[in-house]
Structures are given as structure tokens and as C-alpha cells.
Amino acid sequence: MKVGIIRCMQTEDYCPGSTDFKVIRDKKGAFENVEEDIDIIGFTSCGGCPGKKAVYGQENL
Numbered sequence: 001m002k003v004g005i006i007r008c009m010q011t012e013d014y015c016p017g018s019t020d021f022k023v024i025r026d027k028k029g030a031f032e033n034v035e036e037d038i039d040i041i042g043f044t045s046c047g048g049c050p051g052k053k054a055v056y057g058q059e060n061l
């Protein structure tokens with residue numbers, strides 16, 4: 001499974017997204033039933049409210 005993360009721009013100054021990587025590594029939460037390997041292929045910002053740039057970021061993952 002390939003996963004791209006689009007993170008909140010409002011929190012990027014103090015949140016490095018560490019928990020995102022840990023949850024995926026440990027296959028917790030939404031990933032707990034995933035049996036295949038998970039590859040994180042991108043980590044980008046939504047671009048700020050109202051998140052319109054998130055679509056552009058997703059296209060480049």
C-alpha cells in the first residue's frame with residue numbers, strides 16, 4: 001500500500017508529523033487491518049485554510 005500524507009499547515013511549526021509515521025509503522029488506527037507493507041510516498045501540507053492546495057499536493061504524490 002502506498003500512502004501520501006497531507007498535513008495541516010496551521011500546525012506545521014510545532015508538529016513534525018511524528019505520530020503519523022509511528023501509526024503507519026505500527027499499523028495502528030485506520031491501518032490496523034492492513035497486512036501488506038505500507039510505503040509512505042509523500043508528506044506535504046494542505047497549503048493553509050481552506051485547504052484548496054491539498055488537491056495540488058495530492059496530484060504530485
Ligand code: SF4
Binds near residue numbers: 009011046047050051
Ligand atoms: S484547511 Fe486549515 S485547518 Fe484544515 S488542514 Fe489545512 S490548515 Fe489545517
